[in-house]
Amino acid sequence: MQKAKVRKISTETFTSMLPKERKDQLCDSLGDVDLTLLYKASVHGYKASAFHQRCDHQGPTILVAYNRSGYIFGGYTSVDYTQSGREIKDDEAFLFSFHGGNSSFIKVNSGYNARYDDSGAPNFGHQLYFCYNNQSCVLYKGETSSFNINTSSVYGNDTQLVECEVYKVEQDPQVSVEEKPWRKVLWTAERKAELMGLIRSHKPLISSASRVRILMIGPVGAGKSSFFNSINSIFTGHVTSKAMSGSAGTSLTVQFRTYPINDGREGKPLPFVLCDTMGLEEQSGAGLDIEDISSILQGHIPDRYKFNPAAPFQPDEQKSSRPASLQEKIHCVVYVIDATKISLMSEKLEEKLSAIRRKVNSLGIAQIVLMTKVDEACPLVDEDLENVYLSSYIKTKVQEVSSRLGVPVSCVLPVKNYSQELELELNCDVLLLTALQQMLRFADDYFDDIQQPVEGKPV
Structure with missing residues (x-):
């Protein structure tokens, strides 16, 4: 069958209603893309035929609707509109909503269809219909479970639209390469061997802590368990999958796990332990x-304590009467953040991370941010991982993480699991080992700090 040609759209100009801040947020959520306005209901009409005339065969698109209550909401699909009369599977599809300072993104549920592709109004999951019945309104049917929609939070239950726009989503041609790397890395087998040697021979500054305990904290699906698997793979000599990892909507890790790593399958234990936790979620409970x-x-x-989101851990009275030893405590905290979802981070999740940071700061524990999935975030890095420190886009993401989490740029480390x-x-x-080496160095800073004499107390 001959592939349908992309429909050429006339070049008349019409003004986008999408605020720059929201446009940037949507672009970042899709991995540094550019948006071209295809359809504007107030100009071309709220009719389904007008929508299809301008939006069919245009590749990935994002629909943005505006209502009288000030909500900006809509959905993204990576699959063409073609009026095929078929259910469309699209794992990349999502809904979004902006209102005031709040923002939310809703991914399509696994195993469900993202939309129905017919000649009617654009819809998402047979649930949310835009320009329904050729009118300036949105309709929620709720007949399927493709998306977990709360109409009050998505559009304030105000179904009357003041505008509806559709944008073509394209890779931004302005993604640039820096003239010089903004961090220096030696991408050689010798450097890998050197890093492995430094990690093998590492000894914590305090003898009572035989191994550095590193705690991984981050949202569901950010890559905490995958980081452990990746480090274990390097020292095992082949790709392994010891810790459960994946992309489920809720955390696959339900226990507190401490993962020692051996130098080879039957080698000696390495001088660190990676501690994995249940993923952070924005909802209370x-x-x-x-x-x-x-x-x-x-x-x-x-180890292996099973978390209960409804009730915090209650220590055994006998054990809680004695303070934990230094070896049992955490010496370095690593926040694991998905580079493709930095701009999607909700205010509630950001507040949770800030509360955690305050607690970690109060204990004087060293902190690092691991920025994962850099290859998915930037096409230049996907093409060649050596471009990670040449990519201007990854540099801006590092700066954004630094700003939103309140950590120095030097503490944000891009990696690919x-x-x-x-x-x-x-x-x-090389990227993964460099990050691990920094964690061990930061833990030494923590040990050095607690060894410092306090005024009025003997050393």
């Missing part, structure tokens, strides 16, 4: 509880 994090930091929660690869890759290993 879901995901990892902040009080549980406090107990983990202070060494009270045992092993996810679909079957064999180890040198550049991937």
Whole structure:
């Protein structure tokens, strides 16, 4: 069958209603893209035929609707509109809503159709219909479970639209390469071997802590468990998947796990332990509880403790009467953030991370941010991982993470975890080992700090 040609759209100009801040947020959520306005209902009409005339065969598109209550909401699909009369599977599809300072993004549920592709009004999941019945309104039917929609939060239950726009989504041609790397990395086998040697021989500054305990904290699906699997893969010599990882909507990790890593399958234990936690979620009563994090930091929660999001950890009275040893405490905290979702981070999740940061700061524990999935965020990095420190886009993402989490830029480390690869890759290993080496250095800063004499107290 001959592939349908992309419909050429006339070049008359009409003004976008989308505020720049919201446009930037949507573009960043899609991995540094550009938006071209295809259809504007107030100009071309609210009729389904007008929508299809301008939006069919245009590739990925994003629909943006505006109502009288000030809500900006809509949905993204990566699959063409073609009036095929078929259900469309699209794992990349999502709905979004902006209102005041609030923003939310709703991914299509796994296993469900994203939309129905016919000659009617654009819809998402047979649930949310825009320009329904050729009118300036939105209709929610709620007949399927493709998207978890709360109409009050998505559009304030105001169904009357003042505008509806559709944008063509294209890779931004302005993605640029810096003339010089903004961080220096040696992408060589010798450097990998050097890093592995430094990590193998590392000894914590305080003898009572035989191994550095590193706690991984981050939203669901950011890559905490995948980081452990990736580091384990490097020292094992092939790709492994010991810790459960994936992209489910809720955390796959339901226990507190401490993962020691051996130098080779039957080698000696390496001088660090990676501690994995349940993923953070923005809703109260879901995901990892902040009080549980406090107990983990202070060494009270045992390995394989099963989290209960409805109730924080209650330590055994006999054990809680004695303070945890330094070896049981956390020496470095690593926040794991998905580079493709930085701009999607909700205010509630940002507030949770800020509360955690305040607690970690109060204990003087070293902190680092691991920015994962950099290859998915930037096409230049996807093409060649060595471009990670040449990409102006990744540089802006590092700066954004620094600003939103309140950590220095030097503490934000881009990495790519092993996810679909079957064999180890040198550049991937160098980035991962560099990040791990920084974690061990930061832990030494923590040990050095607690060894410092306090005025009025003997050393």
